[in-house]
Amino acid sequence: MTNPTPAPIGALTDTIPGKPPRSKWVDVWHQFSKHKGALMGAGFLIFITLAVIFGSWIWSLDPQKLDIRNKDLRPIYTALWDSSAKVDIGHPLGTDNLGRDGLANLIAGGRASMAVGWAAMLLSLFIGTAVGVISGYFKKIDGPLMRLTDLFLSLPILPLLLVAVTLFRQPLRANFGPEGGMFILIVAVIGVTSWMPTARIVRGDVLALKEREFILAARSIGTTPFKIIQRHLLPNVLSPIMVSATLGLATAIITESALSFLGVGFPSDFPTWGKMLADAVPRMNDFPERVLLPGIMISLTVLGVNYLGDGLRDALDPRIRGR
Amino acid sequence: MLTFAIRRLALSVPTLLFISFAIFMLLQLAPGDPMSQVPLTVPPEVKEKMRQALGLGEPPLIQYWKWLVQMFWIEPQVLWDHMFGTSFAEGKLRVISWQTRSPVMDIVLQRIPQTLWVVGLSYVVGVLIALPIGIYSAYRQYSVFDQSGTFITMIGFSIPPFFTGPLLIVVFSVQLGWFPSIYDTTLVVDSWANFKIQLQQMIMPVMVLALQTTAQLSRYMRASMLDNLNQDYVRTARAKGLSEAVVVMVHVLRNSMIPVVTVIALGVPAIFGGAIITENVFKVNGIGQLLITALFANDLPMVMTLTFIFAFLIVMFNLIADILYGVLDPRIRYD
Numbered sequence: 001m002t003n004p005t006p007a008p009i010g011a012l013t014d015t016i017p018g019k020p021p022r023s024k025w026v027d028v029w030h031q032f033s034k035h036k037g038a039l040m041g042a043g044f045l046i047f048i049t050l051a052v053i054f055g056s057w058i059w060s061l062d063p064q065k066l067d068i069r070n071k072d073l074r075p076i077y078t079a080l081w082d083s084s085a086k087v088d089i090g091h092p093l094g095t096d097n098l099g100r101d102g103l104a105n106l107i108a109g110g111r112a113s114m115a116v117g118w119a120a121m122l123l124s125l126f127i128g129t130a131v132g133v134i135s136g137y138f139k140k141i142d143g144p145l146m147r148l149t150d151l152f153l154s155l156p157i158l159p160l161l162l163v164a165v166t167l168f169r170q171p172l173r174a175n176f177g178p179e180g181g182m183f184i185l186i187v188a189v190i191g192v193t194s195w196m197p198t199a200r201i202v203r204g205d206v207l208a209l210k211e212r213e214f215i216l217a218a219r220s221i222g223t224t225p226f227k228i229i230q231r232h233l234l235p236n237v238l239s240p241i242m243v244s245a246t247l248g249l250a251t252a253i254i255t256e257s258a259l260s261f262l263g264v265g266f267p268s269d270f271p272t273w274g275k276m277l278a279d280a281v282p283r284m285n286d287f288p289e290r291v292l293l294p295g296i297m298i299s300l301t302v303l304g305v306n307y308l309g310d311g312l313r314d315a316l317d318p319r320i321r322g323r
Numbered sequence: 324m325l326t327f328a329i330r331r332l333a334l335s336v337p338t339l340l341f342i343s344f345a346i347f348m349l350l351q352l353a354p355g356d357p358m359s360q361v362p363l364t365v366p367p368e369v370k371e372k373m374r375q376a377l378g379l380g381e382p383p384l385i386q387y388w389k390w391l392v393q394m395f396w397i398e399p400q401v402l403w404d405h406m407f408g409t410s411f412a413e414g415k416l417r418v419i420s421w422q423t424r425s426p427v428m429d430i431v432l433q434r435i436p437q438t439l440w441v442v443g444l445s446y447v448v449g450v451l452i453a454l455p456i457g458i459y460s461a462y463r464q465y466s467v468f469d470q471s472g473t474f475i476t477m478i479g480f481s482i483p484p485f486f487t488g489p490l491l492i493v494v495f496s497v498q499l500g501w502f503p504s505i506y507d508t509t510l511v512v513d514s515w516a517n518f519k520i521q522l523q524q525m526i527m528p529v530m531v532l533a534l535q536t537t538a539q540l541s542r543y544m545r546a547s548m549l550d551n552l553n554q555d556y557v558r559t560a561r562a563k564g565l566s567e568a569v570v571v572m573v574h575v576l577r578n579s580m581i582p583v584v585t586v587i588a589l590g591v592p593a594i595f596g597g598a599i600i601t602e603n604v605f606k607v608n609g610i611g612q613l614l615i616t617a618l619f620a621n622d623l624p625m626v627m628t629l630t631f632i633f634a635f636l637i638v639m640f641n642l643i644a645d646i647l648y649g650v651l652d653p654r655i656r657y658d
Contacts, residue, residue, distance in 0.1 A: 037474075037477075150338070151338060151341065151342065153637075153641075154338060154637045154638045155342060155634060155637070156630055156634050156636075156637060159630045159633050160346070160630065162599075162614070162615070162618055163349060163350065163618065163626060166618050167349065167350070167352055168352075254483045257483060257485070258600055261485040262603065262615060274485070277485065277489075281489050284489055284492075284493055285493065288493055291489050292490075295482075295486035295490070298483060298486065299481050299483070299486060300481075302480075302482075302483075303477060303478060303480075303481035303482075306477055306480055306481055307477060310477075
């Protein structure tokens with residue numbers, strides 16, 4: 001006999017849990033941090049957001065200042081291959097045809113684009129979540145609200161955006177000033193036309209959650225519907241909302257740029273990335289950087305947001321997490 | 324299935340009516356005045372008559388009713404007359420564009436071939452590129468091909484057409500001089516040389532649009548293939564000794580195509596809307612460009628009709644997608 005007594009079963013000897021239970025968000029972060037692209041995307045998004053918010057304090061040139069003597073400067077890197085290019089160390093990304101500084105404009109334009117993107121995304125999330133939760137929770141208005149969602153889904157979005165923006169430009173500009181009015185208008189039209197996917201996803205989740213025991217328990221102790229939604233339903237539908245938030249941010253930024261590109265966006269002296277790109281297209285043969293820089297900024301931001309969304313979807317899905 | 328199709332078809336009528344009504348009411352709020360270009364020397368009573376002639380004097384509801392009658396009663400008659408040489412629509416008023424004073428549908432019909440050629444071809448090209456990429460990257464999941472495919476589709480998602488368009492123009496028509504930057508719609512393809520020119524001018528807009536389609540579809544194809552590759556029937560097919568090509572290309576592919584086909588159908592109207600920007604960049608005078616010019620010229624009947632056509636396409640292709648899904652997948656039963 002070499003081993004007369006078998007070792008006691010490990011689980012039976014444990015009196016306390018070996019490790020403290022891990023919270024859900026630690027797990028989510030663990031999964032998320034494995035996704036290199038998502039990490040890079042999130043990093044870039046944070047970087048670009050900070051850069052457009054605080055950039056104007058570090059690079060304090062006024063983006064609107066006309067400096068006609070220094071117009072049409074090239075970015076300093078063009079001096080690397082073209083020694084005859086007009087460059088100036090004071091304008092690292094060159095100037096445009098009116099002598100406005102490229103870097104300062106890029107920062108100001110980014111601020112407008114990101115502000116529109118975030119605001120429109122939040123608005124569409126708010127509408128989408130409200131419609132989704134209400135139609136999922138209250139059976140009576142489920143039918144009408146879902147018909148409304150279907151109706152909005154069958155609207156031609158880009159043509160309607162163009163129609164709405166051209167129609168309401170004048171009155172809103174008169175009331176809120178040219179920039180403020182345009183901001184409200186663009187955020188509103190993008191928000192109002194992009195909430196439908198969120199609403200559908202949230203409704204589906206709420207319908208499933210509603211039948212679970214903890215909701216029944218909450219209702220049986222007399223919790224009001226509003227409290228149930230606030231305390232039990234919303235935290236549980238947070239993950240699909242976060243994923244559709246990233247998608248919404250990407251579409252909102254692209255839609256705003258597209259509107260600006262088609263010439264129905266912000267007024268001409270107010271830079272946004274899409275506007276800068278559109279203005280630079282006629283002379284892009286001589287000054288390709290004026291198209292490239294804002295275009296690359298839009299593309300990189302949207303790429304970062306999309307990768308972030310991809311990583312979030314993997315991290316927030318409990319079926320994938322932990323594998 | 325037939326009852327489902329009929330029910331959906333019947334339901335799409337009120338949907339379309341409501342959409343057209345909403346668009347009409349939205350356009351009623353338009354601040355512009357079609358008489359603003361008329362010289363100030365024209366006396367007000369003449370102006371009033373001109374407004375009446377444009378159909379503007381009536382209350383909005385009657386105007387809407389007249390648009391409905393023109394669009395759904397008189398326009399089909401015109402089409403009928405055109406095809407069979409009858410004269411039902413003789414002397415009846417059609418939807419008239421304020422810009423050109425000619426019937427809107429005539430202009431739309433002139434513009435549709437350009438859009439269909441460029442947009443339709445780009446969609447076909449996009450689908451043809453996307454399917455093999457999706458299939459192969461699912462089959463070799465996490466391989467180098469899959470990783471780079473994912474990266475490229477992400478880029479395709481993220482780069483907007485108003486950036487890729489000018490970029491391609493700079494590289495290929497300005498620097499290299501291979502392709503013209505403006506799409507020439509007057510070109511008649513009657514010889515080999517002209518065919519070559521047509522091909523050259525189509526490559527760039529088609530590529531810009533196809534990039535978007537490819538990015539979306541290959542993701543769907545990959546996800547759908549991945550879902551099916553782990554199923555039991557695949558193991559069975561392999562176990563009974565079928566070759567790998569038959570397993571993947573016949574068994575798995577046919578099942579994976581079900582959701583992809585519906586996504587392809589759903590994307591058709593979206594590409595019409597998305598083509599607005601591409602048509603603008605490459606100066607293709609299709610219906611997207613027509614909508615933009617009509618909007619800026621305050622040509623409300625044209626805007627109304629075009630937006631309605633877009634809405635009609637969306638509703639119809641949603642219906643087609645739903646029916647296709649039911650036809651292709653016998654597990655789906657709608658009734």
